[in-house]
Amino acid sequence: MAATFDLTLDCADAQLLAAFWKTALGYVDEPPPAPFTTREEWLAQFDLPEDESADDGAWLCDPDGAGPRLSLFKVPEAKTGKNRLHIDIRVPGHGGPDERWARVRAESERLVTAGATVLEEYDGHHVVMADPEGNEFCVGAASA
Structure with missing residues (x-):
């Protein structure tokens, strides 16, 4: 187990x-x-x-x-470097690569509205983002 x-x-x-x-x-x-x-x-x-x-x-x-x-x-100390562990948010849904990428982009836009920042975009695959305190995370499509 x-x-x-x-x-x-x-x-x-x-x-x-x-x-x-x-x-x-x-x-x-x-x-x-x-x-x-x-x-x-x-x-x-x-x-x-x-x-x-x-x-x-x-x-x-x-x-x-x-x-x-x-x-x-x-905690009293500030974040000083890149996370050694990060969260990957997997956007659910089926369809072709363009449909899946559209969902990833829509989710990343929703999270920007919630306070996140886009750090880097890997077109067609995933978006690297940071939460409101700078902790990195990724948004990508769930496995088909």
Whole structure:
């Protein structure tokens, strides 16, 4: 049996990036662990330092339970280099190469509207983008 995994992203503004990645991936806020009813209630058990708050983190999940969870945590240091691991967003759908590329372009345009930046376009294959804090990711067509 394969291991499950979550992805964790360090950031300057967890709520800003959570909003972006929910839009990009179709994810939702992950409910707090039982028996807690809110994240604030759950976090209270950890006796956080006074300068930290519930807004310094965000926990997202695939509403269908298929994709990995995504956690975002505020850190004091800025991003300084290229990601060693990045997310590939695969746009679903069938059709020929032109139809698939049109869907990739439309998705990348949607994500620009949500706050992403296009870094490079590999015509007919994929688009390299950055989220609002500069974390690289790619948009491409799902395997046929």
